[in-house]
Amino acid sequence: MNKKSFTSQLVTMAFLIALEIILTRFLSINVQLLRIGFGFLPVAIAAIMFGPLWAGVGYAVGDILGMLIFPTGPYFPGFTLTAFVTGVIFGFFFYNKKLTVPRTAAAAISVSVICTLGMNTYWLSILYGNAFAGLLPTRIAEACIMCAVEVPVILAVWKVVLTRVPAVRRQTAPVSLQHGLK
Secondary structure, three states: OOHHHHHHHHHHHHHHHHHHHHHHHOOOEEEOOEEEOOOHHHHHHHHHHHOHHHHHHHHHHHHHHHHHHOOOOOOOHHHHHHHHHHHHHHHHHHOOOOOOHHHHHHHHHHHHHHHHHHHHHHHHHHHHOOOHHHHHHHHHHHHHHHHHHHHHHHHHHHHHHHHHOHHHHHHOHHHHHHOOOO
């Protein structure tokens, strides 16, 4: 990777991290044990463009910066680990692969089961002293809502908006070529 390409990638990741912080902290519905929002979108875009490691690191950095700039409670490193794993999962499903409804649904379901229902529920049970099983009904509702939101939003933003941006097409050539773009 040449220096210009690396610099471009860093700038793009910085933009996506800033967008994730804004979408998560300001444009989401938050209650004590539940968050419904669009912070997943920049992470999915980073995963499509740059792969699992960059998406995971970007989301973890976004989580830390968001918590430092706009704290909503005590910092807990488990949520940063969950953010990293979320980016890695999206990257596994999206990087250099054709985006399809089944692939996007599989990614959203994997993130929901592993990260939302598994990891985050465990972290919340530690933080608030609630039983894991007692938190599950609320967490299952969140996971179902988020899966229903993530799949069409990721596909729509990718196919309708991002594949038309020349800079994005250059950085994601293998994915763009699968969509028939020139």
